[in-house]
Amino acid sequence: MRLFPAFLIFVSVSLSGYAQTDEEMLRKIYDEALTSSPVYENLHYLTKRIGHRLAGSTQAAAAVEYTRQLMEAYGFDTVFLQPVMVPHWVRGDKEQCRMLSALRGQDNLPVIALGNSVGTGPDGLTAEVVEVHDFDELKKLGRKQVAGKIVFFNRPFDYTLINTFRAYGDAVNQRGSGAIEAAKLGAVAVLVRSMASQVDDVPHTGSLHYADGVTKIPGVAISTRAADLLSATLKQDPELKIYIRTTCEYKGMVPSYNVIGQLNGSEKPDEYIVIGGHLDSWDVGEGAHDDGAGCMQSIEVLRLFKALGIRPHHTLRAVMFMNEENGLRGGRQYAAEAERNNEKHILAMESDRGGFTPRGFTLGDDKLLQKVKEWAALFAPYEIYEFQPGGGGADIGPLRKQGTKMVGFLPDSHRYFTLHHTANDVFEAVDKRELEMGAATMTALIYLLDKYGVE
Amino acid sequence: MRLFPAFLIFVSVSLSGYAQTDEEMLRKIYDEALTSSPVYENLHYLTKRIGHRLAGSTQAAAAVEYTRQLMEAYGFDTVFLQPVMVPHWVRGDKEQCRMLSALRGQDNLPVIALGNSVGTGPDGLTAEVVEVHDFDELKKLGRKQVAGKIVFFNRPFDYTLINTFRAYGDAVNQRGSGAIEAAKLGAVAVLVRSMASQVDDVPHTGSLHYADGVTKIPGVAISTRAADLLSATLKQDPELKIYIRTTCEYKGMVPSYNVIGQLNGSEKPDEYIVIGGHLDSWDVGEGAHDDGAGCMQSIEVLRLFKALGIRPHHTLRAVMFMNEENGLRGGRQYAAEAERNNEKHILAMESDRGGFTPRGFTLGDDKLLQKVKEWAALFAPYEIYEFQPGGGGADIGPLRKQGTKMVGFLPDSHRYFTLHHTANDVFEAVDKRELEMGAATMTALIYLLDKYGVE
Numbered sequence: 001m002r003l004f005p006a007f008l009i010f011v012s013v014s015l016s017g018y019a020q021t022d023e024e025m026l027r028k029i030y031d032e033a034l035t036s037s038p039v040y041e042n043l044h045y046l047t048k049r050i051g052h053r054l055a056g057s058t059q060a061a062a063a064v065e066y067t068r069q070l071m072e073a074y075g076f077d078t079v080f081l082q083p084v085m086v087p088h089w090v091r092g093d094k095e096q097c098r099m100l101s102a103l104r105g106q107d108n109l110p111v112i113a114l115g116n117s118v119g120t121g122p123d124g125l126t127a128e129v130v131e132v133h134d135f136d137e138l139k140k141l142g143r144k145q146v147a148g149k150i151v152f153f154n155r156p157f158d159y160t161l162i163n164t165f166r167a168y169g170d171a172v173n174q175r176g177s178g179a180i181e182a183a184k185l186g187a188v189a190v191l192v193r194s195m196a197s198q199v200d201d202v203p204h205t206g207s208l209h210y211a212d213g214v215t216k217i218p219g220v221a222i223s224t225r226a227a228d229l230l231s232a233t234l235k236q237d238p239e240l241k242i243y244i245r246t247t248c249e250y251k252g253m254v255p256s257y258n259v260i261g262q263l264n265g266s267e268k269p270d271e272y273i274v275i276g277g278h279l280d281s282w283d284v285g286e287g288a289h290d291d292g293a294g295c296m297q298s299i300e301v302l303r304l305f306k307a308l309g310i311r312p313h314h315t316l317r318a319v320m321f322m323n324e325e326n327g328l329r330g331g332r333q334y335a336a337e338a339e340r341n342n343e344k345h346i347l348a349m350e351s352d353r354g355g356f357t358p359r360g361f362t363l364g365d366d367k368l369l370q371k372v373k374e375w376a377a378l379f380a381p382y383e384i385y386e387f388q389p390g391g392g393g394a395d396i397g398p399l400r401k402q403g404t405k406m407v408g409f410l411p412d413s414h415r416y417f418t419l420h421h422t423a424n425d426v427f428e429a430v431d432k433r434e435l436e437m438g439a440a441t442m443t444a445l446i447y448l449l450d451k452y453g454v455e
Numbered sequence: 456m457r458l459f460p461a462f463l464i465f466v467s468v469s470l471s472g473y474a475q476t477d478e479e480m481l482r483k484i485y486d487e488a489l490t491s492s493p494v495y496e497n498l499h500y501l502t503k504r505i506g507h508r509l510a511g512s513t514q515a516a517a518a519v520e521y522t523r524q525l526m527e528a529y530g531f532d533t534v535f536l537q538p539v540m541v542p543h544w545v546r547g548d549k550e551q552c553r554m555l556s557a558l559r560g561q562d563n564l565p566v567i568a569l570g571n572s573v574g575t576g577p578d579g580l581t582a583e584v585v586e587v588h589d590f591d592e593l594k595k596l597g598r599k600q601v602a603g604k605i606v607f608f609n610r611p612f613d614y615t616l617i618n619t620f621r622a623y624g625d626a627v628n629q630r631g632s633g634a635i636e637a638a639k640l641g642a643v644a645v646l647v648r649s650m651a652s653q654v655d656d657v658p659h660t661g662s663l664h665y666a667d668g669v670t671k672i673p674g675v676a677i678s679t680r681a682a683d684l685l686s687a688t689l690k691q692d693p694e695l696k697i698y699i700r701t702t703c704e705y706k707g708m709v710p711s712y713n714v715i716g717q718l719n720g721s722e723k724p725d726e727y728i729v730i731g732g733h734l735d736s737w738d739v740g741e742g743a744h745d746d747g748a749g750c751m752q753s754i755e756v757l758r759l760f761k762a763l764g765i766r767p768h769h770t771l772r773a774v775m776f777m778n779e780e781n782g783l784r785g786g787r788q789y790a791a792e793a794e795r796n797n798e799k800h801i802l803a804m805e806s807d808r809g810g811f812t813p814r815g816f817t818l819g820d821d822k823l824l825q826k827v828k829e830w831a832a833l834f835a836p837y838e839i840y841e842f843q844p845g846g847g848g849a850d851i852g853p854l855r856k857q858g859t860k861m862v863g864f865l866p867d868s869h870r871y872f873t874l875h876h877t878a879n880d881v882f883e884a885v886d887k888r889e890l891e892m893g894a895a896t897m898t899a900l901i902y903l904l905d906k907y908g909v910e
Contacts, residue, residue: 357812357869414889
C-alpha cells in the first residue's frame with residue numbers, strides 16, 4: 001500500500017498538474033492537523049464558553065471578539081472587523097403547541113418557532129388544521145378551505161437520496177416560503193414538519209421569509225414524529241384543532257461585524273482567496289456543526305499555512321460571516337465591500353455542511369472541477385474521493401457576480417440533518433479527528449489552488 | 456450527474472463483469488435499507504433491552520435467544536444454535552488505581568481492568584512504576600529494574616495514520632502481550648495506556664493474554680490523559696508508587712452458542728457464503744458499535760435478500776459468533792464444524808469495525824480484489840470508494856484454512872477508537888442512516904459476489 005501512491009505520482013507528474021513535492025506537502029498538512037491542531041479546542045471555546053450566537057445577540061458579539069483575538073494571537077498579517085447591520089430577532093418564551101382532538105384529548109407536540117417569525121401574542125391562537133405536501137396542493141385547496149386555518153406542511157425528506165442536502169433542498173421551501181403562500185389564502189399560521197432525515201422527537205428551527213404586501217403569520221416547526229401523529233390523527237378527526245403560542249419578536253437592525261484575518265500573498269497580493277464559514281448560529285444548541293466547525297476550520301487553514309511556513313502566492317482571507325441564518329447580511333456586505341474596494345476575488349471556499357469526516361468538494365465551475373479532478377490521486381490516501389459540480393455556500397454566493405470561483409467543502413452528510421438547527425447541535429456531536437481531517441482537506445485544496453491558480 | 460452513471464454502465468457492460476440490471480438492483484437494495492429497514496430498531500433492542508453481553512453472561516444468553524427469535528421471525532429457511540464452550544470471566548468490584556507521589560499527593564486515575572486479567576485480590580497492590588514504550592525497551596531494562604515493579608506501557612497511537620485500525624494494530628501488543636513480557640522479568644502488574652485515538656479521560660478495556668509457564672500478573676488500562684499525567688509525574692518523581700485494586704476472576708468454561716440463520720441457495724446450495732459479526736461484547740457500555748452493529752447488519756443482509764425477492768445462488772448464512780472478545784471460541788468452533796460437515800465455504804464477510812458510514816471493503820484475495828474493483832462504478836453513487844487489500848475479521852479467520860475468501864466491511868474509522876471497549880459504546884453513538892447505509896453496502900457486495908461467483 002505504501003508503494004502504490006508513489007507509483008501513481010511518478011506516472012502523474014507528466015500527465016497531471018502537480019509534482020511530488022505536493023504529495024509531501026499534503027502529508028505535512030495532514031500530519032500537523034492530526035497531531036498539533038488547536039481547532040477542536042477552539043471549537044470548544046466557541047461552543048461551551050460562548051454558546052449559541054444568533055446575529056444581534058450578546059453571544060454573537062462575544063464570538064466576534066473571540067475570533068478577532070484568536071486570529072491576532074496567531075499573528076496573521078491583518079485582522080479586522082467589517083461592520084454590517086443585522087436583524088435582531090428574539091425567540092421569547094418557550095413555545096407551546098397542543099393538539100386538541102375529540103378523539104385523543106390533548107397532546108403537547110415538540111415545537112420550535114421558525115426564525116424571523118412573528119409571534120402569536122401572549123394569548124396564542126387556536127384553529128383547525130389543513131394538511132398539504134406542497135404549494136400546488138395548497139393552491140388547489142383555495143382560499144375557501146384555507147382561510148382561518150393553520151396550514152400544516154408535511155412533505156418529508158426523500159430518505160433514498162444519498163446526500164442528505166439534496167433531500168433538504170427538495171423539502172425546505174415549505175419552511176422558507178410556506179408562511180407567504182399560506183397567508184395569501186388567508187391562513188392564520190403555518191405548522192411545518194421539521195427538516196430532518198429521520199423520524200424522532202426533535203424540532204428543527206430555521207428561517208422563514210415574509211413578502212411585502214402579504215400578511216405576516218406565525219410559523220413553527222414540529223418534530224417529525226409529531227408530524228406523523230398529527231397527520232394520522234387528522235385522518236380520523238379532521239376537525240381537531242391546534243393551539244400555538246409563541247412570543248417571538250423582531251427588534252430592529254443592530255450593528256455587528258464580519259471578522260476577517262489575512263495572510264498577504266507573495267506574488268499576487270491583490271488577488272484574494274476567501275475561506276469562510278458563518279459565525280452566527282440559531283439560538284438553540286451551540287451551533288457546533290452549524291457553523292462553529294466551519295469557522296474554526298477556516299481559521300485553521302491560515303494557521304496551518306503559517307505553522308508549515310507556506311507563504312501563499314495570493315492573499316488568503318479567513319472570513320467569519322455574520323447573519324447567515326436569518327438574513328445573509330454579512331455575505332452581502334462582504335461582497336459589496338470587495339466591489340467598492342476593487343478587490344479581485346479569484347476563489348472562495350465555504351465550510352457550512354458540518355464538521356464531519358471529509359469526503360471532498362463541490363465546485364461551481366466546470367473547468368475548475370476538471371482541474372481539481374486531476375489531483376484526485378493526491379487526495380486518495382486521505383480517503384477523499386468526491387469532486388462534484390455544486391454550489392459553494394450561502395455566504396460566499398454574493399461574490400459570484402464578480403466572477404469569483406466557488407468551492408464548497410463536502411463532509412459526510414448522513415448525520416447532519418439529525419441535529420441541524422436543533423438543541424442537539426452541540427460540541428459533543430463533533431469528533432476531534434473528523435474536524436481536523438476536514439481542516440486539513442480544506443487546506444490541501446487551498447494550497448494547490450493557490451499554487452497552481454484557478455484558471 | 457444523473458446521466459453520468461447511465462453512461463458509465465453503457466461503456467462498462469462489455470468491459471466489466473456486471474449489467475445494467477445490477478445497477479437497478481443496488482438501487483433497490485439501498486432504497487429498501489434507507490426507507491424500511493428494522494436494523495436500527497433491532498440494534499436498539501440488543502443494546503437497550505439486553506445491554507452489554509460478555510461471553511458467559513446472562514445477557515449473552517439473552518442475545519443468543521433474541522437473535523434466534525429475530526431470524527425465525529424473518530422466516531429464514533433454517534435458524535439454529537451451534538454449541539460452543541466459552542470462558543466466563545467477571546470484572547468484580549469497580550477497579551481502583553491511585554498515583555501516590557511525594558510531589559503531588561494522591562490522584563485517582565480513570566482505570567479499567569483488562570479482560571482475562573487475574574485480580575490483585577481485595578487488598579490491592581502497591582509498587583513503584585517503570586515506564587516503557589515497547590518490548591525492546593522493556594528487555595533492555597532487564598530483570599533488575601523491572602522485578603517487583605508495575606510496568607507502565609505508554610506507547611500512543613500514531614495519529615497521522617488515516618485509518619485508525621492501523622494505529623491500533625501498531626499499539627495493541629502492549630495490551631495483549633504486555634503482561635507476559637513484564638512477568639518474565641518479575642513485574643507485579645502492568646498498567647497500559649488505553650488504546651485510544653485521542654487524549655481524554657476514558658479508559659478502554661480489551662483482552663490480555665497469558666502464556667503457559669509465565670506468572671499471571673494483573674493488567675489494567677488507564678485513560679490516555681492519565682497516562683500523560685503519570686508519565687510527566689514520573690519524570691519529576693521517579694519513586695512515585697501506584698496502588699491498584701481489581702477483583703476480576705476467571706470462573707471456568709461454560710456453554711454458549713453461535714447463532715446461525717440461513718437462506719438456501721438455488722443453484723449451489725452446498726456452497727456457503729457467511730456474513731457475520733460477533734454477538735458478545737465487553738462488559739461495559741452496550742457493545743453498540745462493537746459489535747452489535749455488525750450482528751444486526753449481518754441479519755439485515757439476509758432480510759434484504761428476502762424482502763427484495765432475491766433468491767441467492769449460493770447458501771447464505773448470517774452468523775452471530777460468540778466470544779470474539781476474550782477467546783474467539785465461536786469463530787474456531789464454526790470453522791471446525793464446517794470442516795467436520797464438509798461444508799464448502801467460498802466466501803466470508805465480517806462487519807466488526809463499527810456501524811459508521813460505509814467507505815468500502817478490505818479483501819484478502821488479490822484476484823477477488825481486482826474483480827471487485829471492476830464494480831467500482833456501481834458503488835460510486837453511494838459514496839463507496841475504498842477497495843483495499845486487507846483482512847476479513849477475527850471470527851471468520853479460522854475459515855481461511857479451507858480456502859474461504861475473506862472480505863472485511865470497511866466503515867469510516869475516525870470515531871471508532873474514541874469509544875471502542877468503553878462505557879461510551881452505546882446505542883446513542885450509532886447513527887441510523889450510517890447503520891442502514893452499511894447494511895445496504897454489505898448486501899450489495901454479497902449480491903454481486905453471489906451472482907458472479909468469487910473466482
